Amino acid sequence: MARMLKSRPHLTHHSLHYIRKDRLLDTPLCELPLSLDRHWVKKNIQKLYRELKNKGIKFKPHIWISDDWFSPDGSAGFALPFFILHPRLIELEIEMIGEAEGATPKWCMQLMRHETGHAMDNAYHLRKNKKRQELFGLTTEPYPEAYLPNPRSKEFVRHLAGHYAQSHPDEDWAETFATWLTPRSGWRTKYKNWPALEKLLLLDSMMDSLKGKKPPHLKWTEVDSIEKNKQTLREYYRKKRIRFGMNKSPMFKRDLKRIFSSHGKVPAWKFIHSHKKEIVEEVAKETDLQLFKVKKIVVEIQRSCREEELRLISSDTQTSQAKKKALIHLIMDNTDRFFEERSGHIIM
16 A cells, blocks of 8 residues: 655745744745745835836836846846745755845845846846946956955945955946945945946946836846745755855864853854854954955854854853954964865855
């Protein structure tokens, strides 16, 4: 007699808060109960559309749920990642990867403006503009596997972290567009006497010429929609961790075991995450290391703590300050070793 297979219980937005981690990881992405309605992301989308309207732009990018932030080439829209649509999934993303990109309304708006820059480019074929090609470079230039930005360069705007505008001409365009679109960004004053201002002025002129014009090239294909993605969360994170170079052996194991314990109420990785901003800024200040590089080290330390199941015995103010200080010194003493072992490249 054939054995009956147990079917997965139907997930709801509410039950997603309480499902066991192993059951959640075995859930296909297409079965996650997610929607852009009744969520703060919906308010962000409405805000984005208002910003475009206020600029006189007659274009609303189509937005759908996928497994990452991206605007497919030729598409007049963009995808946003599933995990920002539920607190439990944000928590899981942080646990598995170290951060959840776009998980706050402000960060999400920054990314949405950036992706809208790509979608505008596709909808109006703006990459064909000769002056744009001259100032920004060609779309056909290959994307690098990694890039090492110059944090002191004034040829690029500074919108997303990591000096992302320096990674490729199309990202430079999208970052410049996002800066231009952001209300009260004061870009004319902020970038005065910067070479980047010439790019902003060109983009401003191009957008002025598009006022009231409907886009001639509308393609609404939802590439890699979550509704068609049958891989489980477990498989999604296995692939993502490999892609991010997180399948290597944990770093700083011995040192971290001196700082933290094998028992206690608070997981060490959660403690580090809650103090990440302070740790990153302090290390960057003391070492002159770029923020995005320090952030990379902290993410690796979180991973090591999680894999070693390290915990914090007490979370009182005195203990927390001591642990933060110990972590800061650990990072400062090991920056050279970290980048030697990780080849010195930051994958974006």
